Amino acid sequence: MxxxxxxxxxxxxxxxxxxxxxxxxxxxxxxxxxxxxxxxxxxxxxxxxxxxxxxxxxxxxxxxxxxxxxxxxxxxxxxLFASIEFIRKEFSLKFTEFENYFIVDSMPLEVAKLSRSSRSKICKESFYSAPNKGYCASQKMHYYGYKIHAVCSVEGVFKSFDISKASVHDIHYLKDVKNQFNECVILGDKGYLSADYQLDLFESKQIKLEVPMRKNQMNFKIQDYIFRKKRKRIETLFSQLCDQFMIRRNYAKSFAGFKTRILSKITAVTIIQYINKFI
Structure with missing residues (x-):
């Protein structure tokens, strides 16, 4: 107590x-x-x-x-969802106001086992926000739920995040990134590999998307070591959310409760980072 x-x-x-x-x-x-x-x-x-x-x-x-x-x-x-989000952005801005390098990635959020997905009623109050089935390539698993897309700084502070259905491909989150960022470098994994998106981000908002090439691509070139090293920072951040903040454990029955839980955990991480650095 x-x-x-x-x-x-x-x-x-x-x-x-x-x-x-x-x-x-x-x-x-x-x-x-x-x-x-x-x-x-x-x-x-x-x-x-x-x-x-x-x-x-x-x-x-x-x-x-x-x-x-x-x-x-x-x-x-x-x-109070909107108020918590306002507080999170205020704390995030104190870290990332002058940042030019960011990292983008996604993580699966399972709400029910696949065997129970057909009869599960969790977060199914509307079709728009209902979960569905998806596949996580990094963990090689099919799951039922949502996917969290996030952008963090190289220091490991969340700048922006969003929740989508599990079936939504990672690359579609770049449309949101286009509206929220400009004149910066964003590091991503091979899931964000697209010449069209890279060109569109650079021409419209001067955003340079750094993504490693596949080995079977023409003119293959290994990504710089510094980029590969810095990109792992968001993996560490996701691991912290899973282990300390138990983000994959879900007790919510409605989507409003689910998204508030996710936001609360991310805001708690940001505030603790602020306290550790500035206080």
């Missing part, structure tokens, strides 16, 4: 430096637990690898437990 309270107070202090607002949602009655405090409690739970809300409400101190019920906490957390 003391460990939770100490980390909660530290994260809340850091959040209050980013925004002066305490409540982001418009409510008739002023809640006992402010929105900024709820976000701090959520990020503290993610940092301490508390992945279950039931477990969270067992260990939080009484000063927080008496201010909010578990069901209200869950609903308000989902409604």
């Amino acid at each position: 003391n460990d939770f309270r100490t980390n909660y107070d530290k994260i809340l202090e850091v959040l209050q430096k980013v925004t002066e607002k305490e409540n982001f949602l418009t409510q008739i009655r002023t809640p006992k637990l402010k929105d900024i405090e709820l976000i701090a409690m959520n990020l503290t739970a993610e940092y301490l690898s508390i992945d279950s809300e039931c477990q969270l409400f067992r260990i939080i101190p009484d000063c927080l437990k008496t201010k909010i019920e578990r069901s209200v906490y869950n609903r308000r957390k989902r409604k």
